[in-house]
Amino acid sequence: MNRKSLLSIAVVAALLAGCSGGGDKASSSDGPVTITYGIWAGTQTPAMQEIAAAFTKKNPNITVKIQERPYPEFWSTLQTGAAGGTAPDAFWMLAQQIRPYAAGNQLLDITDTVKKDNVDLGNYPQAVLDLYDQGDGKLYGLPKDVDTNAVWYNKAMFDKAGVAYPKADWTWADFRETAKKLTDPAGGTWGVAAPLDYQGGYYNSIFQAGGKVISDDGKTAAIDSPEAQAGIKFWTDLQADKSSPTLQQLSDTEGETMFEQGKVAMYVSGAYWALKLYDNKAIRAKVDVAPLPTGVKQATVTSGIENVGYAGTKHPEETKKFLLFASGEEAANIQAKSGAVLPAYKGTEKTWMNAMPEFKNLQTFIDAKAYSVPLPVQGNAAEWQGLQAKYLTPAWDGKVSVADAAAQYADAIDKVLAENG
Numbered sequence: 001m002n003r004k005s006l007l008s009i010a011v012v013a014a015l016l017a018g019c020s021g022g023g024d025k026a027s028s029s030d031g032p033v034t035i036t037y038g039i040w041a042g043t044q045t046p047a048m049q050e051i052a053a054a055f056t057k058k059n060p061n062i063t064v065k066i067q068e069r070p071y072p073e074f075w076s077t078l079q080t081g082a083a084g085g086t087a088p089d090a091f092w093m094l095a096q097q098i099r100p101y102a103a104g105n106q107l108l109d110i111t112d113t114v115k116k117d118n119v120d121l122g123n124y125p126q127a128v129l130d131l132y133d134q135g136d137g138k139l140y141g142l143p144k145d146v147d148t149n150a151v152w153y154n155k156a157m158f159d160k161a162g163v164a165y166p167k168a169d170w171t172w173a174d175f176r177e178t179a180k181k182l183t184d185p186a187g188g189t190w191g192v193a194a195p196l197d198y199q200g201g202y203y204n205s206i207f208q209a210g211g212k213v214i215s216d217d218g219k220t221a222a223i224d225s226p227e228a229q230a231g232i233k234f235w236t237d238l239q240a241d242k243s244s245p246t247l248q249q250l251s252d253t254e255g256e257t258m259f260e261q262g263k264v265a266m267y268v269s270g271a272y273w274a275l276k277l278y279d280n281k282a283i284r285a286k287v288d289v290a291p292l293p294t295g296v297k298q299a300t301v302t303s304g305i306e307n308v309g310y311a312g313t314k315h316p317e318e319t320k321k322f323l324l325f326a327s328g329e330e331a332a333n334i335q336a337k338s339g340a341v342l343p344a345y346k347g348t349e350k351t352w353m354n355a356m357p358e359f360k361n362l363q364t365f366i367d368a369k370a371y372s373v374p375l376p377v378q379g380n381a382a383e384w385q386g387l388q389a390k391y392l393t394p395a396w397d398g399k400v401s402v403a404d405a406a407a408q409y410a411d412a413i414d415k416v417l418a419e420n421g
Contacts, residue, residue: 033318034063037326038091040074043275047338051331055322062318064090082106087310089319090326093141095131095303096381107140108309113320114139123329123346127374128304141308142327143344145335147270148368149204149292149300151175152277156286157182157189157265166290172205172234175293179243182265192266193255194235194244196396198385199301199375200269206231207373208295214413218378221413224406231295233402236395247396268292271365275339278356289361291368302372304344342366384416 039048045068052064067088069077075097081087082101093101101107114121119142121129128143151166158165163181166174179191195201206213211227214220222228238244245258259267260280267273277287292300307326309319325331332345339355342365353362391409394400 032061032063033315034065035089035313035315035319035322036065036067037322038067038069038074038078038088040071040092041068042071042340043279044335044338044340047335047340050334050338051326054330054334055325058325059318059321062322064322067091082310082312085312087312089313089315090307090309090322092144093132093306093308095128095306095375095377096385098132098140098306098308099134099377099380099382101308102134102136102138102140106311108311108313108316108319108323109138109140110142110309110320110323111137111139113324114142117324119324124327124344125302125304125369127302127372128306128344131303131374131377132306141306141323143304144307144327144331145272145341146302146304146344146369147199147272147342148302148365148372149200149268149270150364150368151290151292152259152267152269152273153288153290154259154262154265154283154286155288157262161265165288166293168291170290170293172208172293172295176234176237176241176243179238179266180241183241183243185242188263190245190258190264191243192238192268193250193258193264194238194396195250195255196235196247196389196392197255197269198388199303202232202235202392203301203376204231204268204292204299205234205295207299207301208292208297209234210296213376214378214417219417221410221417223413224403224410227296229402229406232392232395232406234295236398236402239396240398247393271342271362272340274356274359274362274365275341278339278359284358287359289359289364291364298371300368300372301375302369303375379417380419384413387412387416 037048037052039045049066052066056063078087078091124143125146128146132141153166155165161182163178182191203213206228209227209231211225211231212222213228215222245264255264255267256269256273258264260277260283278284307323309323313319329345329348332343332348333351335341335343336348336351337355339352342349342352349366356362387409391412392405395402395405
């Protein structure tokens with residue numbers, strides 16, 4: 001068993017041990033209360049601060065203190081805090097990370113509060129709600145945003161190369177040929193960034209090829225099926241064509257940064273990059289978005305952040321009240337007006353698009369909901385997804401076949417699913 005697997009098991013054990021003492025749940029009071037809200041750093045922070053202020057305006061006795069940390073530090077600190085009783089009262093959660101916290105009884109059950117307040121779950125994407133369903137009949141949070149994927153592209157680089165802009169019905173073959181035409185080795189530019197990225201990358205093409213990542217029963221990997229291999233090969237072909245920077249180059253400088261620098265003409269990713277790209281005035285007028293190319297069928301994975309609470313909070317009622325507000329319509333509109341993220345709450349999408357009027361085709365991300373599939377998060381997803389670099393990097397680098405890499409990765413996934421099933 002590798003060191004990462006041992007660490008993940010240790011974290012789960014710590015979570016279980018941390019909950020055995022029952023936590024220190026003081027009853028809520030009528031006096032002034034301060035609760036903490038843990039988020040990771042990024043373009044969303046100003047909107048989260050505005051949401052906290054709007055909540056306090058409606059609830060003067062409850063102050064919300066934002067705790068912002070860089071992404072890797074957010075998770076390491078949360079793990080330690082959940083085990084030691086110092087986690088934020090409310091915090092962001094990802095579907096691939098939730099299982100150990102739910103299994104360790106570290107998350108606040110908001111089921112009764114949702115029912116009491118008559119929250120209409122129909123206002124949220126069912127696919128995102130399903131991602132967080134732990135099968136125990138409990139509701140631990142509500143979605144704050146929703147992700148789909150599309151192709152960001154640099155119109156100026158297309159124009160310079162004399163290449164037509166992407167069409168809505170383009171295919172894998174069209175995409176590959178376009179990437180080749182846009183690549184200029186002498187100029188140090190590439191047609192596309194093809195990193196080893198599951199959510200913004202090869203999961204999408206696996207589903208487009210008619211494949212799956214995990215079997216329908218959630219017990220075994222399906223990433224070694226012929227269809228899944230075809231989806232992976234979509235990306236390794238781009239590397240083999242030298243239409244993308246190498247994985248080492250993409251490790252030194254992220255694909256999104258290269259896109260902003262004008263070094264890559266296309267970048268496949270989510271709506272969450274919209275505001276960062278829009279705020280870059282040097283490239284704003286050059287950026288547009290197109291649907292993902294179609295394989296056997298159209299597909300994009302979908303996910304989203306949920307607002308959840310800590311079971312050990314000393315202020316459970318205040319925290320529950322904030323969680324419902326932070327994922328409600330008013331908070332969704334605050335997020336939408338900032339442009340920072342595509343809100344999950346139904347009916348607020350137009351507000352998000354209007355925040356960035358020069359990006360004319362943001363509707364692409366909303367239309368993609370119609371052919372979206374839930375992000376695979378079976379078992380302890382964070383653990384088996386964390387193994388992707390070990391097993392798939394050699395295929396991206398052209399050192400082993402996709403078939404061999406997928407078979408080895410499937411075996412590793414099966415072991416994690418068996419251990420955590």
